[in-house]
Amino acid sequence: MFVGFDYGSANCAVGIMEQGQVRLLPLSKDSNYLVSTLYALDRDLICEAVLQQLSQDKKAQYSKLRAAQLSRARHARRELDLDPDEQAVFVGEQAVQAYLDMPEEGFYVRSPKSFLGATGLRVDQVALFEDIVTMMMLHIKQLADGLLNGAQITHAVIGRPVNFQGIGGEESNRQAEDILRLAASRAGFEDVAFLFEPLAAGMDFEASLNSDKTVLVVDVGGGTTDCSVVNMGPAHIDKVDRSEDFLGHSGQRIGGNDLDIALSMKAFMHHLGLGSMMVNGLPVPSKPFWNAVAVNDISAQREFATLSSSNMIKELIKDAERADLLNRLLKVQRDQLGYRIVRSAESAKIALSEQDEISMALDYICPALHAEVSTQMFIDAIAQPVAQIQALMAQAIDEAGQLPDIIYVTGGTAKSPAIYNKIAAIYPEIEIVVGDHFGSVTAGLTRWSQRVFN
Structure with missing residues (x-):
């Protein structure tokens, strides 16, 4: 079976075709x-969990490659007093x-895709x-296969x-592609292909068009923003090779995670001492506050x-x-609460x-601590x-050399x-269409999988 697989920075999704329509699997x-x-429970236990779930034909080679990590994993399991079959890795x-x-x-790692090109x-x-990616793909493929009444997923467009x-x-x-391709192979996919996410999102929209248009697709995801004209x-729509239709593109690692981090700094970190002063009259350094919430920066973490x-x-x-206040920051450092702070910011963003x-309750840092967050903030x-x-x-439009008819x-x-x-304000004279905020990329990937592998 051919599927579209959105291995996203914020969420993952898998789509299949049923009677000409895309269906996302729950x-x-x-x-x-x-x-x-x-x-x-320990990072070396990840490779142990991968080994347990690999197909038999892949176990020997993988065991050889990860011999040192697997040895440390056995030691970690003993140190943590875990039973041999006790779950130690969660997705x-x-x-x-x-x-x-x-x-x-x-x-704990959130949005591992954000690190793959580091x-x-x-x-x-x-x-x-x-x-990490193999473990997640193994988990997702097993879930998806279990929903297909005996069918098996063999090919995916990622x-x-x-x-x-x-x-x-x-x-x-x-x-990044090499990591994804290797992980997919270990997870049991026979073959995978890749497609730019904004183009995938646009393909789903294209299915609704009755006439030809030049479209700027703006895909603001969890970890990246991509724009394609x-x-x-x-x-x-029926072309297999769309290279001539792809007029311009731009992309950068800036997305929902960055917005959540920025809101964390603005709304929460002054409750932990950001902006306060030292007795010598100098401000408290800001770097540790940034490092605390920079969950998409592996060096900072x-x-x-x-x-x-x-x-x-x-x-x-x-x-x-x-x-x-700085004692609160120390608690965040000791208890590794940075991800939880950013998760609170994400919840605030959604509520706004x-x-x-x-x-927003921050009582996991200090009892009864709340932070007031406004839209203007x-x-x-x-x-x-x-x-x-x-x-x-603007970069994608400049590369295309023309204004689009529609912004999707x-x-x-x-x-x-x-x-x-803010997106609507930059080109107010151009029609804007808002798509499925979460499912459009997966739908486009699924449609493309039928063309690539058939």
């Missing part, structure tokens, strides 16, 4: 989407819940991301951003988790005017789509990343009125 209890997260909502239950004890990764770091990383260029893109319509970071915060507390103000916080999204739209906006992040209004 990967979660109450949703077609699986949250892009993984939690392990999706199970991962989120495990992290919330034990934030200081395990290894420059300067060591061999062991690339191997870790291969295992969505990819125009650029996985703002820097690194094609080398970063090749690294594409010729679409009845004269184009690694630095914040170190003993030296803990010691530095303790030294700041000694000479701070508001030591009580329906109301102008929201009170959100708009102010995201001014810089939104300006980057607007610049990407999709991606979960674009659901926020604060984001949509």
Whole structure:
């Protein structure tokens, strides 16, 4: 069976074709989407979990490649006093819940796709991301296969951003595709192909067009924003090769995660001491606050988790005017609560789509602590990343050399009125169509899979 597979920065989804229509498979209890997260009681236990689920023909080679990690995994299982068959790795909502239950004890990664194109990764770091993605794909494929009444998924078109990383260029893109391709093979896919996510989102919209149009597709996802100017319509939809229709594109690692981080800094971190003063009259350094919530920056997260970071915060507390606030930052560092703070910001962002103000509980940091968050605060916080999204739209149009007839906006992040209004304001004379905020990419990937593999 051929499917579209959106291995997204925020969520994952799988689509199949039924009687000419796309159907998304329900990967979660109450949703077609699986949250892009993984939690392990110890990071070396990830490769152990992968090995257990690999097909027999792949186990020997994988065991040889991961001999050192598997040895450490056996030691970790003994140290954690885990039974041989006790679950130690969780994916999706199970991962989120495990992290919330034990934030200081395990290894938690949100939006692993955001890291796949990172420059300067060591061999062991690339191997870790291969295992993370493989584990997630194994989980998703098993879920999907179980929903198909005995059928098996064999081929998939996987969505990819125009650029996985703002820097690194094609080398970063090749690294990310190589990780995804290897993980898919280990997970049991016989063959995979890749398609730019904004083009995939536009293909679903194209199916509704009655005449040919030039369309700017703006896909604001969880980890990346991609923009593509594409010729679409009845004269184009049946082509297998769409390269001539693809007029211009741009992409950057800027998305919903960045907006959540920016809101965390603006709305929450002053409750932890950001902006307060030292007794010598100098402001408290901002870097540890940024490192605490920079969940899509592996270097920042690694630095914040170190003993030296803990010691530095303790030294700041000694000479701070508001030591009580910085003690909250120390708790965040000790208990690894950065992801939870960003998750609170994401919840606030969603709530602000329906109301102008929201009170967010931060009692996991300090009893009875609440932060008041307003729409205007959100708009102010995201001014810089939104300006980057607007610049990407202009870049794609400049590359195409023409204005589009329609702007098609999709991606979960674009659901926020604060984001949509900024996108609409840049070209007010052009018609804007808002697509399925979450399902359009998967639908396009699914349609394309029928053409690529048939």
